């Protein structure tokens with residue numbers, strides 16, 4: 001269900017065409033992994049911005065034969081060194097975008113630059129530096145995890161056969177598959193398959209890792225391990241683009257975020273900025289007698305949207321007051337001090353920044369789990 005280092009992905013795709021690679025029986029979504037050699041030229045108008053970014057697309061669009069526009073005019077910008085969370089609900093266009101980035105799907109319109117080079121023209125030069133985990137049949141079901149990796153490693157002409165055993169062993173250990181390395185792929189659980197896909201992406205050092213839903217099928221412990229791995233890869237200097245439909249799973253490791261909704265990129269940028277810019281508010285838990293003076297004081301301080309929170313999970317005798325805290329408001333410590341000075345009982349005081357999920361809901365008016 002996974003392909004591999006982009007070089008491996010292409011190799012696997014080629015092998016797949018000749019029938020040497022059998023699709024895993026339980027592949028959740030069979031994919032067309034054919035390299036798109038006939039793609040339109042994309043490299044004519046490179047700008048310094050394209051060269052500096054790890055991933056840069058302009059107007060990237062995919063309209064399928066069904067007429068559905070899965071990806072609509074994407075201007076994606078992944079700075080080098082970033083851990084870029086590519087987030088969006090099921091069906092929002094993440095996988096299609098990723099497959100276009102890697103040259104596995106032909107865009108209907110738009111351009112792609114990977115590591116400063118135009119795709120697909122520079123695929124031969126660039127893809128060996130790109131490790132990828134994308135859904136697709138790439139592993140042989142009757143071979144062990146270890147044998148599958150060795151096979152992919154051998155398909156990469158740039159690797160040294162003398163260090164193959166060491167390389168594959170190390171990659172398996174790194175993803176926690178050491179103990180299951182000699183089991184047949186068809187006996188692997190979904191999580192094990194996912195880990196093997198990651199191991200394949202890590203067979204050699206990469207400048208860019210593109211991981212499509214790497215936590216799919218993993219239990220909470222496996223998810224934590226993937227987060228840890230992503231952090232480790234980034235610390236080692238790689239840029240990581242990681243997609244997920246579960247915001248909270250990877251939100252914590254991302255330096256940058258792009259949020260997709262219905263084929264469009266709703267927003268992107270440094271994670272801290274995106275959530276800091278809007279929706280910061282103070283939450284004041286008080287006593288029933290603190291409600292009126294509390295509301296009055298918050299209003300006196302000029303904070304917007306002052307109200308009693310009717311939905312707070314606090315006990316009835318500890319009502320919760322909420323107010324906006326925009327950039328030009330007094331700092332939180334001044335707000336807390338003013339409340340105390342005004343004689344308001346402070347049971348708890350908190351500054352809350354919206355999560356990415358709240359931001360998404362605010363942007364789209366939809367829940368994050370909506371599929372279309």
Ligand SMILES: Nc1ncnc2c1ncn2[C@@H]1O[C@H](COP(=O)(O)OP(=O)(O)OP(=O)(O)O)[C@@H](O)[C@H]1O
Nearest residue numbers: 064066068070089090091092093094095096097245
């Ligand atoms: N080969 C195809 N032909 C027609 N429509 C497709 C094809 N592949 C994907 N789509 C449609 O394009 C849209 C985007 O799909 P895509 O797989 O890119 O979304 P996603 O964000 O990766 O979703 P998920 O989180 O479920 O993987 C969906 O509506 C999907 O049904």
